[in-house]
Amino acid sequence: MIMESGPQETSLKANFFLVWSEVVKNMKFLMAYPVIFIFWTIFPFFWFITFIFQGQAIVGGLQSPSFAKSAGTSEYIPFIIIGAILNGYVLTSLYGVGESIRREAYQGTLDYLLSSPCNKAFILIGKAVSETISSTVYAIIHLFVCVIFFGIELTLGVIMPIMLILILMILGLYGIALMLAGLSLQFKQAHDLAHTLEYVFLVFAPVRYPLEALPFWAQIIGRFLPLTYALIAVRSLMLLKQDFPAIYQQILLLFVIDVLAIFLGFYLFNWMEKRTKKSGAISQY
């Protein structure tokens, strides 16, 4: 029997199935390209080891009074490792979610996503969830290796607050990734845009150095990045041994940045989608 009228009422089950299908699709891609998994597992180690050696070469050891003064801790290695692990979420969200729309266009599947009656937000949520799962798997592997080989201390009490911080950070990052996805509909070079954004995070967020090491104007830019608050909060819990009430301000600010980023992300994506459908750029790659 051919359907005669418009779409069926969307059920919660159908939306859940859509998110689930998107996750399954992305996970199967990941399994189909095992080198991606190996790269993201190994890459952060190479990333932070260079900075440990560089730091040692500059200050002549693992302690630096000036670093301790600005960071509040003299433990440079755990400082860098936390930076690398959280920065991993930035990379996977930008290259994963942000670039995935471009990949769909390149594969020729974007037209089908856009001409389907589903709410596109659920496709994007599915992409975000699958990236979160893979990023968390990488983060757990990294943390596990760092606890064993680099003497990172992880107490059970901080695990829950760290999880909350990570979730909030991821939400903000996906807002930014959505903006990137929207821009890539028009400008196409998603990889280059992601690369540029990656360095914006690296320069203005306290990944390799404390925020205080930046000039005042750069610190202001850094305050607009969700990674900044997440790094400050996680380091406060893990390195400065502060408790949750001491970081509630960072959590609150992170939440505000999240709301802004997600709102702007969806707005920009929808606007760019409409714009490119008018200009015809949507089908170009």
Added chain:
Amino acid sequence: MVHNKNNDLYSIQTINLTKVFKKRKHKGIFGFLKKKTKEEKSGSSEDVTVALDHVNSEIRSGELFGLLGPNGAGKTTLVKCLSTILIPDEGTAIINGFDIRKQTSFVRASIGLVIGGERTLYWKLTARDNLMYFASLYKMPRREAKQRVEEILALMNLSDRADERLEDYSTGMRQKIAVARALLHNPPILLLDEPTLGLDPTFSRQIRNQVRELCKKEGRTILLATHYMKEADELCDRVAIINDGKIAAIDTPERLKAMVKETELVEVSCYNPPHNTEDYLRPLCPDVEIITLIRGDEAKGAPSRIKIIGGNAEKHVSTIVDALRKKDAQITSVNISMPTLEDVFIKITGAKLAEGGIT
């Protein structure tokens, strides 16, 4: 559903549908430093392509409607506008009673789309995974999707290979999956853009049979955009000839072909025709309407074809043959034959057909 004055039932109606693309000019690496001219500042010099120019058409429910035209005629743009992938600049279309500008979600649920061929699937996933994923985009709960995917795989005779990745499929099998995807949500309307492009004769025939059955047995309305005139001729109830974004004619294939009388049509197949064939032959047969050369891939054994249409073309056969021989053309055949849709296209549009245009 849309009713016209005669109370016919239309599934698709386009009303002054227009789409214009701006051409991007490449000004070189330092182009942004160049001073803008007056025309550029006012926007009057903007280079544009009118892909669809006030297209008006009505497709009846249950009709297999062909859209025939060469590459770049506007077929794909029309399909993309109807499927809401592109937003038209002017005019609109009504699909299954829903406006493509205002009721996009309803339009999308009413259509099944085949566009872009085999590349538009996930090759790293299996056929079943692909179909399950695309079913989820159509608001189907998992259980219903699973059942429907099995039905569709059986319909396509692909159940036994459903768990193989598409990268291991042949082009024809992948195209079958692309057609299967369009049927997942059981839509009343199918928009098919070149569904047999690049397929071997066996798979082309299978897809064509499937298309015929989907329309005649299941009652779906089908818009088939193609540049294969034989496909349009064989399958379609009515055909619209589109050229330069405009509909040049709409009618049944028989009536369209009747526009060219048998005595009006001569086709000379030959190798090595003179490069200015049209200008060379024109003074010899002044009463014919069109002389056009369709170059064949002679290196691969496909001769070029010279079509002489209109007037009393038949009368000039011997003159034309003698004239071509004088220019060292090797004539392989001369046909005074039944007109085809290609001849109709040439007569209506006066267009020259390049190799790979309409075939």
